[in-house]
Amino acid sequence: MNTLQLSIIHRLPQSYRWLAGFTGSKVEPIPQPASGCEGCLVGLKLLSPSDENAWPVMYSLSQALTDIAVDSSVLECEGEPCLFVNSQDECTATCRLKNFGVAIAESFSATNPF
DSSP states (O other), rough: OOGEEEEEEEEEEEEEOTTTTTTTEEEEEEESOTTTTOOOOOEEEEEOOOSTTTHHHHHHHHHHTTTTOOOOEEEEETEEEEEEEEGGGGHHHHHHHHHHHHHOOOOOOOOOOO
């Protein structure tokens, strides 16, 4: 069975940038970026599986993006593997991952209609 089809990811709430001198290997959160922030990164965190199988799954997700020429990096963030892509590539990346059967968890706010 394809483990990617059992994967659920979600977007980390903050934006990131490469830590100075560590492009491709370390990120840091940034304050509210302006829209169209050049060089901003989006972090995607795996919700399942969340054990030692998470790293190989994240590397497989990264490879799926590499296959369509979308740059990505798998790095530890908040103690877990996360996939980082340029903010301009977010839509392309999530579309590609959905095509591989990966579920994308979306944030929503419940409002009372009454």
